[in-house]
Amino acid sequence: MLDNTRLSGAAGSGAVGSGAADGAGPVTPVQEYFDRSSLGFAVFDDAGVVRHANAALCALLGRPAGAVTGTRLGELFTTTADLGADHLRVDARAVRAGGDEVEVVLDVAPVGGGLRAAVVVDVGEVVALRGALIRQSLSDLVTGLPNRVQFLRWLERCTGEVGLVHLDVDGFHVVNDALGHDAGDRLLKSVAGRLLDTCSARGRVARTGPDEFTVLVTDPTGAAELVGVVEELDASLAEPLYLGDTGVGVTVSAGVSVQRCAGRTAADLMRTAEVAARWSKQDGRARWTLYDPRRDADERRRFALAAAVAGALEDGEIDVRFAPVFSLPDHEVIALQASLHWERPGFEGFDQGWFPELSETTGSAARLGHEVLAGACAHASRWRAEFGDRTPPVAVRLSAGQCRRPELFAAVRDVLAGTGLPADRLWLVVADDVLLSLDADQVEELDILTSAGVSVLREQRGGGRFDAFGSTGVPTSGLKVDGSVVRGLDDTAEPVVRSAVVGMLSWAVRNLDSDLFADDVRTESEARGLAGLGVTAAQGPYFGDPLHPDDVSALLRRA
Structure with missing residues (x-):
């Protein structure tokens, strides 16, 4: 077996480079590494005389191999440390052929057979390498x-x-x-x-x-x-x-x-x-x-809420509330619009309308959507057990993500089966732009739901012309307009705006083969205007805040 721990070559031979030294046998892996390394290596005896030196050390010293081997280590390096020590790591100066000096680090250790090895590292090269790495890390x-x-x-x-x-x-x-x-x-x-x-x-x-x-x-x-x-x-x-x-x-x-x-x-x-x-x-x-620091502060507040949604659901901080939908003009409750409600310490009074945006931000829209659907159906089923057919249907808004879910029908069917609520007591509210964006398979899921008895209401956001609506392929039983339209009926609305809204809603009442609902009604003048135009029903702050399920029970007892 070859001894890979020893360097071949006789003392003073000056063997540098590859190959066997003076017929001493084949080159070992250690010998090859010694010869080819970019670090300076020297092997010296107990007297401090260099027996072997590689090409890198000779280049550092600016001396030929013959001028390095046979020379005492103390003549090649100056340092205050004892070069005769077996183990040594010390700063030193390498003396080049012309007398100038180079800062180096000497690392000395015994290698056996009365010999010691010194590894010589050029400090300048280390500094240059460190600088290059720093520059690279910053570029x-x-x-x-x-x-x-x-x-x-x-x-x-x-x-x-x-x-x-x-x-x-x-x-x-x-x-x-x-x-x-x-x-x-x-x-x-x-x-x-x-x-x-x-x-x-x-x-x-x-x-x-x-x-x-x-x-x-x-x-x-x-x-x-x-x-x-x-x-x-x-x-x-x-x-x-x-x-x-x-x-x-x-x-x-x-x-x-x-x-x-x-x-x-x-x-x-x-x-x-x-x-x-x-x-x-x-x-x-x-x-x-x-x-804008104010806009940023508002966003950060909402993002803080968004980050806490999952924990709030787990801890039961979020529950379902119900906004009564009143017929016009007699103000009878014909439906209950479900939405999530969150009372979080430190965020009292925050706009509950942020929920859809919060859920989209965190990816929790699917879970929140299921929570409101399941919660609404469970409460409605309990009310039916107590109040029978006097219990109005519950309306639940579907998000775009829910509508695009591959098995929407199965998800709704499972909730209805689990709560015991009949399909005809559930209304699903879907934004018009979402309906128009659905592919054939997604439209089919909604179509199957309507065939099973579930009602679908289209919700138009931001106004627009009802006569310009495209066909979605989904049978709908009603159309809901949002507050941006309703605001045009307030006493403070500009005459031109009021005229446009009146014309639009009048056309819808006469020509659409479905009920017309209004959301976000805030003032008496808005409610009065909607009733005068023949709008079927309305909901919003004017009629009161969304109700806790216990308050809904009290409302139904009085009905």
């Missing part, structure tokens, strides 16, 4: 721009006031998906180049996200200066960028923020511009938005 490999880590370091060193422009490239994933990631990288490089041309004289530019860039301007004259940066960039991006034969139009959604640094973290400052950019994307893209 984006695709664009060459500083990255997010570097940008936050810049912010940490800022004092006074800073201006931030956060830019999100619109539709970047479309380029990646359609043309490939190489094309996406070319697009990012182009945007980075145009940003540097536009902004380098005003501030610092970094790539701070997959398709995001941020500009830092210290002590800006105001938001107008930052808006000017966005407008100049928009102008530079006006010409299409050609990726192969495809001319790609590039736009950005920008967030603009001017902030004082005192008492703020870099991440907090950065967030203000990022939030404003997100608003730009939400509001239509290809625009800029100025950071």
Whole structure:
């Protein structure tokens, strides 16, 4: 068996490089590593005389192999440490052939047979490598721009006031998906180049996200200066960028923020511009938005609620409330509209209408939708057991996600079977835009439900012309209009608005072969106007707040 722990070659032979030394036998793996390593290696005896030295050490010392072997270690390195120690790790200086010195680290350990080995590390190379690694860690490999880590370091060193422009490239994933990631990288490089041309004289530019860039301007004259940066960039991006034969139009959604640094973290400052950019994307893209602390505080409050939805459901904080739907003009209860209600400490009085938005934000829409459906049907079944046929149907709004669920019919059927509520005592309210977006299979699910006895009501949001409705293929038993239409009947409405609403609702009452309902009625004049036009029924704050199930029981006893 070969001994891989020993270096071949006689003392003073000066063997350097590959191959056996002076006929000492085949080259071992250790010998090969010794010869080829980029680190300096030397083997010396008890007298401190170098017996072997590799090429890397000879190059470091600027001496040929023959001038290194046979020389005492103390003549090649200067240090205050005892080079005769068996184990040693010490800073030293390597003495080069011309007399100049190089800072090194010597690491000495015994290797057996009365020999010791020294590993010699050039401190300059270590420092250079460390610097290269640091630069690499602070730079984006695709664009060459500083990255997010570097940008936050810049912010940490800022004092006074800073201006931030956060830019999100619109539709970047479309380029990646359609043309490939190489094309996406070319697009990012182009945007980075145009940003540097536009902004380098005003501030610092970094790539701070997959398709995001941020500009830092210290002590800006105001938001107008930052808006000017966005407008100049928009102008530079006006010409299409050609990726192969495809001319790609590039736009950005920008967030603009001017902030004082005192008492703020870099991440907090950065967030203000990022939030404003997100608003730009939400509001239509290809625009800029100025950071608004009030809007941000309102959003954070809602997001705090959104994050707590799952726990609130688990802890029973969320229950089902019922808004009576009153016939017009006699005000008899003909249905009970179910909705979720949440009384959370610290958020008293928050708008319960946020629930649909909150559920979509957290991905809990399906679970919340099932909670309100199951809760409404369970309560309605108990009321029927007590009040019989005097119990009105319950209405439940379906979200877009619920309507697109592959087995909506099965889900509703299971709830009805589990609660014992007859199908004809359930109304499902679906927004008109959702109905129009459903595919054939999803329409069929609703059609099966109506065949089983469930009623479907279309809900129109934001007004519009009823005679322009497209056919959904779903048999509907009623149409509901929201508060944006109802508001046109209030005494304070502009005459032209009131005239348009009256005409629209009059046409609907005469021509639609279904009942017409109104939501979010707030004033007596609105209720009076709806009744005068022949609208079937209405609900909303004017008629009272949504009722706890116990209050519904009391209402039905009085009926």
